[in-house]
Amino acid sequence: MKITTIGLDIAKRFFHVVCCNEQGRLINKKMLTRAQVLAFFQKQPTCLVALEACATSNYWAREIQKCGHKVKLIPPQHVKAFLIGNKNDYNDALAISVAANQLHIKSVGIKSIEQQDNQAQHKVRELAVKQRTALCNQIRGLIAEYGIILSQGVNHVRKTIPFILDDGSTQLSETFKTILRQLQAQLNALDKCIEAYSQLIVETVKSNAICQRIQTIPGFGPMVSSAYFNEVGNGAHYKRGRDVSASLGIVPKQHSSGGKDSLLGISKRGNSYLRCLLIQGAKAVVSRAGTKSDKLSQWINKLVKTRGHNRACVAYANKMARMAWAITVSGEDYSTIEI
Incomplete structure (x- = not known):
């Protein structure tokens, strides 16, 4: 039977692997030492290899990709829902394999x-x-x-x-x-x-071309642009700018039921360090927008009057994340991006 998905539970010394076919049936499972991991994947036919996005996962993802496999990093909170039976290393690896084949679960980008x-x-x-x-x-x-x-x-x-x-x-x-x-x-x-x-x-x-372009956006300095590049990279892992801002937790949290939409404060998910830097950069821009008359400042000033200073800062931080993604994937500068 052909192996299509491999779930890998990584650790410091002992790694656990489960191999599944297209129907999700377990074909083989094995425990590997750290030295045996890459040799094992070099012998396997090309397939999907799934790992939890945790410590050392980016290293193993890059190394396994070199063996010719497609690699997905799954957020740990989404893996938990597919754990069946008692918690052990093999069941964890199987849950990772099952979660990797769920199309509605978004994977994490592999860092360079x-x-x-x-x-x-x-x-x-x-x-x-x-x-x-x-x-x-x-x-x-x-x-x-x-x-x-x-x-x-x-x-x-x-x-x-x-x-x-x-x-x-x-x-x-x-x-x-x-x-x-x-x-x-x-x-x-x-x-x-x-x-x-x-x-x-x-x-x-x-020396980073992406960071240099991002810094053309008001509110982005070296610190913020560098942290943004660390999280988003070249932007290829995201379909649109709103996906970036949603992953950083600067979009409204929903609590809707019965066809009635209820939007709360920001969700505060994802990278809290980058979210903090974006909001700090946004505060610097919003605080100086009152003396300016350009298109962006007019939008900010109107928002400050109708929604207040703090909400305007968060709203502009959201816009900063989306504009930065557009600049990253298009190769353009801020002056050519539509506000």
Whole structure:
């Protein structure tokens, strides 16, 4: 019997495979070690290989594609519905195989090496920012125990520490001042790391043609365009711009029944990091639209009057995502895209 679909449950050391025919009947199942995976797929006839979109899935998808197979990455939340019986690795692989043949389930795009490199830059920068925020909160909390209250904000903490160390009127012991100097050194080191990562992202964007075109859209800077490229790539995995904005969770959430449509706030699905950056970029544009008279600013100003500032920001973030997709797939600049 011909194998048409293979479900692969990936892990760190042991991988589980189920092979199914066109009718979905289980033909074979096997456990593979990490070293055996690619050799196994090289021996199989060309077919559809399905994996869950999880850690290391992009790597395995690219490697299996090199073996001549078509690969689909299935969102884990859609696989869960097809799990039958007790949870084990073989049943997980079978559920992945069944979900891959459901035409209404949309697969996840496979990231290229370039996308993963850019994504790594954003991830390490995001980690450094979180560490700096935690460090500043730790400093504020420790100093508060000595009766000195610092306002919130990294800049305020950074500027105030030297004055506290030099102020002889405070009742800080030399032991605590030594600790504070060490914390100050950690804060300076994190500042340098964040600046280095930010500069690396900017330099990477300069050599990326897609990011350069996307930056012609108002609200897109190096950081936002790079994060957008990481998520969307060349845009080929999406049929239209609204699919991009829907995948990022900046379209209304529905709760409709009985033929009555009920639209709620945005769904907030997908990449929360990119959604946050898009809305931040949109806020910068909306806040300056009041002094402008171009077509886009007129649309924003009308929306601000009728729906309010916050809704206008989210609406323009939605439009940014759709315009960016149009620019990505068409190869045009913002000036030639219809608002």
